[in-house]
Amino acid sequence: MSDDTTRLFIGLVGVLLTASVIAGVLSWRSPKPLPPTLDNLNARIKAWWIMVAGISFAFLFGTGGVILLFAFVSFAALREYVTLTNTRHADRWTLLGMFLIVNPVQYYLIWIDWYGLYSIFIPVYCFLAMPALTAMRGDTSRFLERVSEQQWGIMLSVYCISHVPALVTLPIPGNEGRGLLLIAFLIATVQGSDVLQYVFGKLFGRHKVAPSISPSKTWEGLIGGIASASLMGAGLYWLTPFSPIEAGVLAVLSCVMGFFGGLVASAIKRDRGVKDWGHMIEGHGGMLDRADSLVFAAPVFFHIVRYAWT
Amino acid sequence: MRGGASLLQIVSGSVLAVFARAVTGVRPIWAGSAPNGRQRIYFANHASHGDFILVSTCLTPVERSRTAAVAGADYWDSGRVRRFISRRLLRTVLVERNWVERTADPMQVMIDALGTGQSLIFFPEGTRNMTEEPLLRFRSGLYNLAAARPDVELVPCWIENMSRVLPKGALLPIPLLCRVVFGEPVRLDEGEDRKTFLDRARQALLALAPQRDGDSR
Structure with a gap:
């Protein structure tokens, strides 16, 4: 790891420590139970600590670590997204494919640095394959809505997020x-x-x-x-x-x-x-x-x- | 041996809990019945084979190792694979639901299980709910258990989303966020009749279901 990495890491920990100390003092002086704003601030600071720890840990393992980390971020994001959408029984295979095939393949393509494919795999191939698969199952109820929601989910959660680790390449x-x-x-x-x-x-x-x-x-x-x-x-x-x-x-x-x-x-x-x-x-x-x-x-x-x- | 569970059951219980968390990110919401070490009957809505795994995942490891799921013997005792899963891998109390052919009284089987200090996961609808209704009418089992063992806490557990993760007939679970809301224990009142109690218990469970249009999540 270079000197710059060390500087960055020390800087981040310094910022977070300062934030934690300030929030700690504010919480200590504030009347109990804590007002929602302060509660929220404490929660955010905790989330940042977890984020910095997670990213630093992944950095230790280099490119592979960062790709795995963001594949997990995509998985978690997609899971949250799909939970809020309309899903019907006929969508099962499409949804399973999004989690078990599309997400791993996208990050694998980034790992092997195949720019020509990872930049069109989801917006072209999955864009066409997913509604085709859903249509094959025959359930047309709210079809357009379901298909659009799946497209959005896979674009936001997998395609867009995968461009973070792609920067390494x-x-x-x-x-x-x-x-x-x-x-x-x-x-x-x-x-x-x-x-x-x-x-x-x-x-x-x-x-x-x-x-x-x-x-x-x-x-x-x-x-x-x-x-x-x-x-x-x-x-x-x-x-x-x-x-x-x-x-x-x-x-x-x-x-x-x-x-x-x-x-x-x-x-x-x-x-x-x-x-x-x-x-x-x-x-x-x-x-x-x-x-x-x-x-x-x-x-x-x-x-x-x-x-x-x- | 802890709480009568075999080592295999404890290990497979923990493995399933890790798996359930990885797929569903399940979180218990303790809304009036934080873990207190007392013997309990967790009664829940039922639409998926994954339901009892989700409830047991939410329990502390000690409570999990002494908690058994009440399941239908007609399904779980037929075939070698199912029998291995239900008798060896998992902690279940198998009851025969068929009135005509049964050899053991299901009430007696459950009361015996409670007698050995186990907590139970119980689905008072009697079967998986495949309708659009949020919750079916309760069968009388819950009332009989409450009457036989008034000292055991009856905790309503609303399971959210599991039927989307693993619906009937599906083998692979779809990763979706799930929650289990544990409500305040329900008690059988002095002289309360069967129907009144079952309605009240059902309402207590339904009250834990999230309001879809509010900020309840």
Whole structure:
């Protein structure tokens, strides 16, 4: 592992320790039982610790570890997504195929670095094969709805998320052996933007962006969060093959995409009448609640970097 | 030997619990009946063979090792594979549901099992619910157990989504999130008649089902 990896790791642990200490002091001084905001903050900090631990552990095993980690993230995300959709008995084989074939194959294609196939495997082949399989079973009740939900689920949970580990395979001249740091850059920027939007929203939030979708997304939070996270991204340029300005521009783009990801995820949850995607981390939301922004940011980030740097 | 379970049963119980968690991410919601070490009858809605695995996965390892599922002998005692699963691998109390041909009174079999200190997982509908109704009418078994052993806690358990994971006739489970909601124990009141009690127990179980349009999840 390079010096940069060590620096990044120490930096992350430092940030989390600071956050934990602040939240601990706030919780200690606050009246009991804790107000929901503080409860939520504690839960988020705990989730970040778990996330950092999980990602660091996967990094120890290199590319294979990161691919396996994100294959698991996709599995968990897909499971949460499918739980909220309409499924009928006739969908069994399609659904099983999504979990047992599509997800492993997509990540295997990334492992063997077959760009030509992993970028069209789901949007072309699965796009056609899944409704064909469902149609073969003959149940036409809400057919369009079921098929569309499956397509969306596999695109969001597997295809989009798989572009995070795919970053390792990009042959960027001068960046050999530093692919994992590019992943760290993307995750830190996008997750940092989530956190900072939340903080700015709590501190200064007045005007809601989309009141009918999410009461917690405000213009103040959005602008403050994205601006500060993009500055942070520019400051993390040393992780990447980019100049500080390039890193900042890519960070803005990723943060904006991340915001849209969160917004779309909220709209789906609102449609289904649920607050959280699941209960992965002690009843405080599921995988998609933390990964929704990455879902939208990863493929766009991937393709821009691939187009401009390789 | 713990709670009368064989080593094989304890091991296969733990393996199944790990598997059930991997597939369904199941989480117990203790809504009025946190684990307290007392002998219990867990009565649950029933639509899938996976139901009792889900309930036992939610229990503490000690409680799991002394908990047996009440299952139909006509199904689980027919054929060598099923008999191996139900008698060797899992902890079950097999009862004969067929009135005409049965050789042992199912009530007596269950009361004997309770007599050895076991907790039971019990499906008061008597069979898997294949209808659109959320819950069928309860058979009288639950009332008879409550009357025979008033000291045993009757805990309603609402199993959510398992029928989508593993419906009737399916071999491979689809990974979907499941929950089991454990409600407040139901007690047979002094002089309460059979029908009133069964209705009340059924309502107590139904009340644990999630409201689909609210923020209950």
